[in-house]
Amino acid sequence: DVKVTQSSRYLVKRTGEKVFLECVQDMDHENMFWYRQDPGLGLRLIYFSYDVKMKEKGDIPEGYSVSREKKERFSLILESASTNQTSMYLCASRTPQGGDTQYFGPGTRLTVL
Amino acid sequence: TQLLKQSPQFLSIQEGENLTVYCNSSSVFSSLQWYRQEPGEGPVLLVTVVTGGEVKKLKRLTFQFGDARKDSSLHITAAQTGDTGLYLCAGARPGAGNMLTFGGGTRLMVKP
Numbered sequence: 001d002v003k004v005t006q007s008s009r010y011l012v013k014r015t016g017e018k019v020f021l022e023c024v025q026d027m028d029h030e031n032m033f034w035y036r037q038d039p040g041l042g043l044r045l046i047y048f049s050y051d052v053k054m055k056e057k058g059d060i061p062e063g064y065s066v067s068r069e070k071k072e073r074f075s076l077i078l079e080s081a082s083t084n085q086t087s088m089y090l091c092a093s094r095t096p097q098g099g100d101t102q103y104f105g106p107g108t109r110l111t112v113l
Numbered sequence: 114t115q116l117l118k119q120s121p122q123f124l125s126i127q128e129g130e131n132l133t134v135y136c137n138s139s140s141v142f143s144s145l146q147w148y149r150q151e152p153g154e155g156p157v158l159l160v161t162v163v164t165g166g167e168v169k170k171l172k173r174l175t176f177q178f179g180d181a182r183k184d185s186s187l188h189i190t191a192a193q194t195g196d197t198g199l200y201l202c203a204g205a206r207p208g209a210g211n212m213l214t215f216g217g218g219t220r221l222m223v224k225p
Contacts, residue, residue, distance in 0.1 A: 009153070100143070
């Protein structure tokens with residue numbers, strides 16, 4: 001059974017703090033993704049990674065960075081959190097052999113005060 | 114600018130009614146996926162349609178991909194309270210590594 005886990009379900013941080021969101025998948029998938037989800041806007045791609053040590057900007061990368069040191073782990077970093085980064089963050093993974101299907105984690109609801 | 118427009122944004126119906134959700138774009142997609150998301154969970158794939166004009170059925174749910182592969186619809190027959198949730202369409206962009214572009218979502222509430 002496919003499994004994508006995220007380190008926290010809920011997180012509250014203060015403006016200016018550095019925030020780490022961790023995602024782990026156990027399916028040996030090459031590709032991993034970070035999205036943010038806001039009401040009425042659907043999911044918007046922040047960053048993705050085709051494989052270990054690789055990263056590509058998505059549609060809204062400003063204010064974020066990522067790290068992929070191991071195949072199973074993809075981290076999203078908010079260098080200096082701001083209130084407009086309050087959102088639901090979703091991690092996903094896929095394998096190119098599996099078509100376009102992405103498998104999602106449960107999400108992290110981040111509030112920046 | 115959203116490449117995929119989903120409508121309606123909200124839908125509240127009685128159990129037993131039928132409904133249709135639409136997903137429209139001016140862009141061509143190599144495939145289109147429908148996901149369902151429950152509160153506190155990530156989206157879960159319902160179906161992928163690949164061929165223009167394709168129709169897929171999943172029990173009471175019928176998915177259609179437009180002939181030009183730019184739009185899609187989801188029809189639910191005799192809705193049940195268990196169908197309540199957020200429905201998301203996502204198109205795979207050819208020439209962009211088949212990255213997914215998501216619609217804004219349709220929040221469906223089925224009342225008993």
